[in-house]
Amino acid sequence: MAKIGINLSTGSLQKQEMIVGIDLGTTNSLIAIIHPESKKPVVLKEHDGTALVPSVIHFADSDGVIVGDKAKDFLVSDPSQTIFSAKRLMGKSYNDLYNHAKLFTYKIIDDGTESLVKVQVGERFYSPIELSSFILRELKSRAEHILKTPVNKAVITVPAYFNDSQRQATRDAGKLAGLDVLRIVNEPTAASLAYGLGMNREETKMVAVYDLGGGTFDISLLRISGGIFEVLSTNGDTYLGGDDFDRVIVDHWLALLGITSTKLNTSELQSFRLMAETAKKQLSTTDEFTGEIGIQRITLRREDLDKLLQPLVEKTIASCANAMLDAGLEVGEIDEVIMVGGSTRVPVVMEAVAKFFNRPVNDNLNPDEVVALGAAIQADILAGNNKDFLLLDITPLSLGIETMGGLMDVLVPRNSKIPSSASRQYTTQKDGQGSMRISVFQGERDLVKDNRRLAEFNLTGIPGMLAGFPKVEISFLINADGILVVKARELRSGVEQSVEVKPQYGLSDKDVEGMLTDSFSHAKQDMQVRALVEAQTEAKILLDTTENFLAKNKKLLTELEFSETDSAMTNLENLLQKGGKDEIQTAIEKLNDISRPYAERLMDQAIGAAMKGKNIGAKNQ
Ligand code: ADP
Ligand code: MG
DSSP states (O other), X not given: OOOOOBOTTTOOBOXXXXXXXXXXXXXXXXXXXXXXXXXSEEEOOXXXXXXXXXXXXXEOTTSOEEESHHHHTHHHHXXXXXXXXXXXXXXXBHHHHGGGGGGOSSEEOOOSSSSBOOEEEXXXXXXXXXXXXXXXXXXXXXXXHHHTSOOOEEEEEEOTTOOHHHHHHHHHHHHXXXXXXXXXXXXXXXXXHHTTTTOOTTXXXXXXXXXXXXXXXEEEEEEEETTEEEEEEEEEETTOSHHHHHHHHHHHHHHHHTOOGGGSOHHHHHHHHHHHHHHHHHTTTOSEEEEEETTEEEEEEHHHHHHHHHHHHHHHHHHHHHHHHHHTOOGGGOOEEEEESGGGGSHHHHHHHHHHHXXXXXXXXXXXXXXXXXXXXXXXXXXXXXXXXXXXXXXXXXXXXXXXXXXXXXXXXXXXXXXXXXXXXXXXXXXXXXXEEEEXXXXXXXXXXXXXXXXXXXXXXXXXXXXXXXOEEEEEEEOTTOOEEEEEEETTTOOEEEEEEOTTTTOOHHHHHHHHHHHHHTHHHHHHHHHHHHHHHHHHHHHHHHHHHHHHHGGGSOHXXXXXXXXXXXXXXXXXXXXXXXXXXXXXXXHHHHHHHHHHHHOOHHHHHHTSXXXXXXXXX
């Protein structure tokens, strides 16, 4: 493990070290760097010239994990063990995905709660963070192979609308893959950087970034001024992209051939899909496509494709109009329109966007690569190589609080600019809980016991409420002098308490270095402990709520329902102490499966609410 050098006053890292830029996409991912000689951003390519790594993970029976093109083949032959679109799951609960559940051919766990989703593959459960880390690990190892040097630091891009927990999940995925994530950058910001926008500190520009990928569409409006990128508005559709283009082409062909799609098996359907994608791509540069499926000759003309895609393209334009409205901008005020994502190569898309914004679009750079290229530029700025950019003061270590099971919940990630602020809501775990202990920590490890304790205080006077009802907002504010103010406020009653600390007090460069190094050498182990603690916490809460539920509603259950519940609870209780996370998770699923039917039948709001929300440990009460 290499030592990580960090200059505390500037936050810059030791020079000469390669920092890569990563576009972690829903459909495809890739890496770019600043070329050491040309000083220009370039994407890393394999010998055969491919740069894109499909964001697909296949879990082979032999315990092996395959990522990329090879994994893609298993989408047809082994869909339940092959994960795509993991990015869509980041920071999501099952309830968030409910309406789109049928799109996923693998098993997403339905907890019926607000807790984060997990994916079940055989006997194992994976968090979206773990899934993304497999992709990042593959990218890291490809980069190391191509560059013939260790790659330990990265800038990773995320959509502008990603919330705090989705960003944190992306950081965690990086850490788990052995990458020090120096900065999470918005995709539209990265794309703008790749086009050289923001490099001139004197000018102010309004930029529209139109990003149409494989499964998602985003429009972001940015104001770039004095080197600062401000997102004015975002809009889009998280379920609209090139895959939908392929689908309408398949439907068109099947209609022409008089075939109903339900008559086709998955592999036949998949052949049509692949052919549709080929046709679509070819028609981005030609007027006519001809292909064969079996003995069937199929064709598609540009003008027919244009008609087929028109309704989908119009949807994206409606989103653009909404984004403009939200930002309070007129079309004439937009200075640049940047095209991002493979699907913007489709001529009707380009034409429609140019028409809407009433100006030519910027598509000089490869739309697949532009986000990664921008990430590489951002990485170079952070490395201190770009003298045009001033480095701001940053927090050298993450700041957060202790949550149930002694876990660290980060509010301000390391490398955040100073001044900075963040807040998050928590709730109580016990009925009538009148106080809550807030423990503030600094560091990168998953368990607070391995981090540095900065402060501790009690929020008292919370009026008696059922567990899950109080809304305690914890806010962190770091001012320009590096003083951290932590405030806890129960929003229903207004009771509040706060504390002030200086996180950097008594902390040497060497300490920071040591803490960072430790967090990398323990990343895997920490993640496992975290997953176990989270499973245990989930189990405890489920046992508590089920018990409460039974106490109130027992007579409304059938005898069989009760006895099955009772034995599932006993099983879970036993596993709580000595079981592994997958065993506990399986037992949770079992208890959920048993109680779901009658809980839904009888669910009263109190229980529904009690099952929601994060809990701060009751162990300190
Ligand atoms: P994401 O950002 O979601 O990871 P990408 O930007 O890599 O996705 O876009 C992938 C999509 O771009 C796929 O639907 C693919 O079919 C489409 N695509 C790639 N090249 C072309 C092309 N030449 N013409 C039309 N669509 C294309
Ligand atoms: Mg993308």
